[in-house]
Amino acid sequence: MKKKILCLIGIMLVLLNFSGCGSSSKNQADGDKSLVVVDWGGAYSDARNKANYQSFEKKYGVKIxxxxxxxxxxxxxxxQSGNVEWDVVNVDSDFSVRGGKQGLLEKLDYNVIKKDDIDKSFVNDYGIGSDTFNVALAYNTNSFSKANHPQTWAEFWDTKKFPGDRSMWKYPLATLESALLADGVKPENLYPLDVDRAFKSLDKIKSNVKIWWATGAQPPQALASGDVTAAAAWNGRITTAKSQGSPEDVEYNESLVCGDSWVVPKGAKHKDLAMKFIAYMSTPEQQAEFSKLIDYAPTNSKALSLLSEDRKKSIGKSDSDKSKKQIVVDINWWADNYNSVDERFQKWLIN
Structure with a gap:
């Protein structure tokens, strides 16, 4: 009798183990059909959803x-806690370098992701460029005309010639570059940045900066309301607002070209699917679809040929003279210097 009871217990344990394995496999399978993607929100997220996320979901049967x-x-x-809820994150391109060095990111699988046609300035072991945007001179069209508005950072700084309050990015990247350009530094001589000179230049405009913005939606709102007459702003947010009837426009001359990149957090639960997602987002077709909906440029060179001349002009990639005067931010310099410069910048803001 005792042997029969032990035998029955053994059988039950085996069945429970099989049941547990089956449940685990099912959960893993379900998990492989979901992906958590983090982006910047607002118009950016709307464009990503319409252009890319929905088509990826259909192609791979995945819920994003x-x-x-x-x-x-x-x-x-x-x-650091080992509880990573995000699978893919869209970041400032300099963070892809910094985050990688800090051990926060997975190395990208370039056997899956094709990088050959991606702008080399935005490719590294831990991140690949998703799009480029411009920190550009934006202005209220009720205050300034298309023929008479700030067209250089020196003019942006000149509140006598172009009166009114200003709005600037509460972020040192591109802000220090604009300060140096305003102070007369030539684009080809920007790097390495003269940080002391940049802060002296910022001192001259600080009292006129009414809004230090932290989200891309703030500059178009401030311009539309007339709270400020000019702003350093992400070009796509301004042109989107303009298309909706807001009294504002953007100047691409001396604009600072920055990049967004896709990264995978260290310990992401769906790393393999994340690599497929990034591979999909890096194709010329998907990058072109995104650029058709918002005025951010592709990093894949082949995507430009899929865009109309009007779209190229809207994203600042036409052959006009001003488009050639845009300045690409050096993300490697920022990756090496960001922490110390940002600490100084944040202290400067509150003093």
């Missing part, structure tokens, strides 16, 4: 959960 905005503090906390 979108979280925004991107938050580096949350990403770091997740990785």
């Amino acid at each position: 959960t979108v979280v925004n905005p991107t938050d580096y503090g949350k990403l770091k906390a997740m990785v």
Whole structure:
């Protein structure tokens, strides 16, 4: 009798183990059909959803959960705690270098992701460029005309010739570059940045900066309301607002070209699917679809040929003289110097 009871217990344990394995496999399979993607929100996220996310879901039978905005503090906390809820994150391109060095990111699988046609300035072991945007001179069209508005950073700084309050990015990248350009530094001599000179230049405009913005939606709102007459702003947010009837426009001359990149947090639960997602987003077709909906440029050179001349002009990639005067931000310089410069910048803001 005792042997029969032991035998029955053994059988039950085996069945429970099989049941447990079956449940685990099912959960893993279900997990492989979902992906958490983090982006910047607002018009950016709307364009991504329409242009890319929905088509990826259909192609791979995946459900994408979108979280925004991107938050580096949350990403770091997740990785350090070992509880990573995000699979793919859209970040400032300099963070792809910094985050990789800090052990926060997975190396990208370039056997899956094709990088040959992606702008080399935005490709590294931990990130690949998703799009480029311009920190550009934006202005209220009720205050300034198309023929008479700030067309250089020196003119942006000149509040006597172009009166009114200003709005600038609460972020040192591109802000220090604009300060140096305003102070007369030639684009070809920007790097390495003369940080002391940049802060002296910022001192001259600080009292006129009414809004230091942290989200891309703020500059178009401030311009539309007339709270400021000019702003350093992401070009796509301004042109989107303009297309909706807002009294504002953007100047591409001396604009600073920055990049967004796709990264995968260290310990992401769906790393393999994340690589497929990034591969998909890096194709010329998908990058072109995104650029058709918002005025951010592709990093894949072959995507430009898929855009109309009007779209190229809208994203600042036509052959006009001013488009040639755009300045690409050196993300490697920022990756090496960001922490110390940002600490100084944040202290400068509150003093």
